[in-house]
Amino acid sequence: MPVQAHTSQPRGDRTLLAVGVAWFLAYVVARWVLEQPELPRALRLGAALLPVPLFAAFLVRFVRSLRGADELERRIHLEALAIAFPLTILLLQTLGLLERAVGLKFEDWSYGHVWAYLPLFYFIGLVVSRRRYA
């Protein structure tokens, strides 16, 4: 009798990937719409909120995927978070200090761009943790 769900869930992973791609595309569309200052405010507002429901769907799928994973896979994700979170703190701290030291241009290194690094940090955490248990 299996004690828990198996990690291999190709169908679930494909759905997760599809929702993730949809979320990213919604963000790209939103950015494009918000670059058009002549568009009505309501449309711009709608575009800004467009990624939210897709992100919610992604989150639900991601949590389901994790709950269906076996105990080692869940540990790997936990360790990935344990790596990504301090890396995020380090990035924010460094940006804050650099801002005071030399000033940072919004277009280059503002806090508005920090979120884009978070998936990267999580991915780094996953790679490090997977190598540990490989």
Next chain:
Amino acid sequence: MRNRLRVLRAERGWSQAELAERLGVSRQTVNAIETEKYDPSLPLAFALARLFGQPIESIFEPA
């Protein structure tokens, strides 16, 4: 924690994938336990003990 999982599995002629299937975990998990990189949870340790028909302490021992 040291364990005799590899020996017990070999005695039965099971591959890591077969054992993983019987336990409902991934092959990576079985490999990580065998190479002693990962200590299983208590429920998984009990499942292993049941599967091999041996008490937990005869499969696992403190390093």
